[in-house]
Amino acid sequence: MKVLVAVKRVIDYNVKVRVKPDNTGVDLANVKMAMNPFCEIAVEEAVRLKEKGIANEIVVVSIGPKACQEQIRTALALGADRGIHIEADEDVQSLDAAKLLKAVVEKEEPKLVILGKQSIDSDNNQTGQMLAALTGMGQGTFASEVVVDGEKVNVTREVDGGLMTLSLSLPAVVTTDLRLNEPRYASLPNIMKAKKKPLDVMSPADLGVEIAARLTTLKVEAPAARSAGIKVADVAELVDKLKNEAKVI
Amino acid sequence: MSILVIAEHDNSSLKQATLSVVAAAKAIGGDIDVLVAGENCGAVAEAAAKAEGVAKVLVADNAAYGHFLGENLGELVAEVGKGYSHILTSAGTTGKDFMPRVAALLDVAQVSDIIRVESADTFVRPIYAGNAIATVKTSDSIKVVTVRPTGFDPVAAEGGSAAVEQLDVVKDAGLSSFVGEEKAKSDRPDLASAGIVISGGRGMQNGDNFKMLEQVADLLGAGMGASRAAVDAGFVPNDMQVGQTGKIVAPQLYIAVGISGAIQHLAGMSDSKVIVAINKDEEAPIFQVADYGLVADLFEAVPQLEEELKKVL
Numbered sequence A: 001m002k003v004l005v006a007v008k009r010v011i012d013y014n015v016k017v018r019v020k021p022d023n024t025g026v027d028l029a030n031v032k033m034a035m036n037p038f039c040e041i042a043v044e045e046a047v048r049l050k051e052k053g054i055a056n057e058i059v060v061v062s063i064g065p066k067a068c069q070e071q072i073r074t075a076l077a078l079g080a081d082r083g084i085h086i087e088a089d090e091d092v093q094s095l096d097a098a099k100l101l102k103a104v105v106e107k108e109e110p111k112l113v114i115l116g117k118q119s120i121d122s123d124n125n126q127t128g129q130m131l132a133a134l135t136g137m138g139q140g141t142f143a144s145e146v147v148v149d150g151e152k153v154n155v156t157r158e159v160d161g162g163l164m165t166l167s168l169s170l171p172a173v174v175t176t177d178l179r180l181n182e183p184r185y186a187s188l189p190n191i192m193k194a195k196k197k198p199l200d201v202m203s204p205a206d207l208g209v210e211i212a213a214r215l216t217t218l219k220v221e222a223p224a225a226r227s228a229g230i231k232v233a234d235v236a237e238l239v240d241k242l243k244n245e246a247k248v249i
Numbered sequence B: 001m002s003i004l005v006i007a008e009h010d011n012s013s014l015k016q017a018t019l020s021v022v023a024a025a026k027a028i029g030g031d032i033d034v035l036v037a038g039e040n041c042g043a044v045a046e047a048a049a050k051a052e053g054v055a056k057v058l059v060a061d062n063a064a065y066g067h068f069l070g071e072n073l074g075e076l077v078a079e080v081g082k083g084y085s086h087i088l089t090s091a092g093t094t095g096k097d098f099m100p101r102v103a104a105l106l107d108v109a110q111v112s113d114i115i116r117v118e119s120a121d122t123f124v125r126p127i128y129a130g131n132a133i134a135t136v137k138t139s140d141s142i143k144v145v146t147v148r149p150t151g152f153d154p155v156a157a158e159g160g161s162a163a164v165e166q167l168d169v170v171k172d173a174g175l176s177s178f179v180g181e182e183k184a185k186s187d188r189p190d191l192a193s194a195g196i197v198i199s200g201g202r203g204m205q206n207g208d209n210f211k212m213l214e215q216v217a218d219l220l221g222a223g224m225g226a227s228r229a230a231v232d233a234g235f236v237p238n239d240m241q242v243g244q245t246g247k248i249v250a251p252q253l254y255i256a257v258g259i260s261g262a263i264q265h266l267a268g269m270s271d272s273k274v275i276v277a278i279n280k281d282e283e284a285p286i287f288q289v290a291d292y293g294l295v296a297d298l299f300e301a302v303p304q305l306e307e308e309l310k311k312v313l
């Protein structure tokens, strides 16, 4: 079966994020960018399905400026077969991303679409579910285990009270959580090979989608800073402070 | 304005998070209805009817909603919600699962995880793991919003007397079915709403050592949490993860034991009133947010803490 994986280019998770002095956003100039960690997990899961002989083709898609071809190449180096870059310079919000992905789903007809549960920049946790609704597919969100079984997929989900397992008819959408797998690193030979793998570039217009942002960010501020408190000498002092100073026990 | 709040519950009791969502709805202003969708969820509907500020409770009681499947809830809420100006629910795993489907079906954006209401169309939400706080305005006619419960003090659970109305809308998309679940059973307070939380990290070394924390938690009546590293290593179950991509907590007292204080962890607990850190590394970043830091080996400090607490409690 064919698996479609969506990946997003975001600020590297190790980078200390700084809000711009004019409060219009965060400073992305000259900071390290990378594939969203949850998308790495999505790529890894697809590659494992291919290694098990369940998937026979992995198509990776990314939406964004030209630079996000880097992340597509990374996915190709990790084992995806071909890439689709939907070039969009403007801010593409979740609903539009889902509409673009829907158009790709209609063209490619994958049996399984795997996305990260959230991107670590906007922290929205929306696109996979929106795509599933727009395409009329079932969804297994926050997956910690994915088992394909004929025309069904069983997805174990990380939920507030523990774990929950669902059975979905294929085609279906899965969004990844942290425990689904541990992504591998790309080897140098595979990075070289990835450069020759096919990568199609298209525009939202090619897919018949008009980008129409519904949300306007009025301002972005730094969070209220928490000042460091004091160091206590021992446990007795700690308990005394909690009881008599902070009065929280 | 008219606001539909989708209740978070487990078919038998209303989650406190819902009372915080009603508080967010009050901050927006307008008539507030609560939709309780579930199976044999009459007790939840009764509880919702007593919540302060609720005008009407709508109940969709059907097997199709028993396990809160996102496909079925999405269709139900999109249909019931289309007559409202706002649709709100809590940003727990159930709300995060079905609400974006509602937004997509209504062809509107979703505003996720708000912590403040500026006006009827403008909301404040953390982005970049809480490293930045964005004020976002939506131009859609129906505002679909998930609410971070720690951002809003819950309304009173008692005192209201809303009318309860049964709905006979059955949406069964037939796309997914429930297979099973593993629910962590615990008599401790729910992590998300506990007044005190004690969390362990990689420094705990294994799952057995968490018993030390359990004993302290029992003394304090605390909920128990963990860092991602502790969950990944299999010390404790996933539902204990506190952080950017786990649970968000804001108790009166948060005690971090053997946790370094990575930004993704801080994102889930830095709004706690008082933070205590116990770590043997005095350079650990957790000390930068801790009100009281104790540089010590946790294997000595935690048993001592238990003893000292026994003296004063």
Ligand SMILES: Cc1cc2nc3c(=O)[nH]c(=O)nc-3n(C[C@H](O)[C@H](O)[C@H](O)COP(=O)(O)OP(=O)(O)OC[C@H]3O[C@@H](n4cnc5c(N)ncnc54)[C@H](O)[C@@H]3O)c2cc1C
Binding pocket: A013, A037, A038, A120, B200, B201, B202, B203, B204, B226, B227, B228, B229, B230, B241, B242, B243, B244, B245, B246, B247, B257, B258, B259, B260, B261, B262, B263, B264, B265, B268, B278, B279, B280, B281, B284, B296, B297, B298, B299
């Ligand atoms: C996409 C993404 C999402 C993430 N989401 C989350 C999240 O939601 N929540 C989360 O917590 N993390 C999250 N993380 C992981 C995060 O970056 C850190 O890796 C993690 O929080 C580290 O956990 P830790 O502090 O337990 O472990 P470590 O960083 O290894 O720290 C262990 C600490 O224990 C101390 N210690 C060791 N032994 C002792 C002892 N005997 N006595 C006292 N102290 C001791 C050490 O000094 C050290 O400070 C995420 C990461 C990514 C990439």
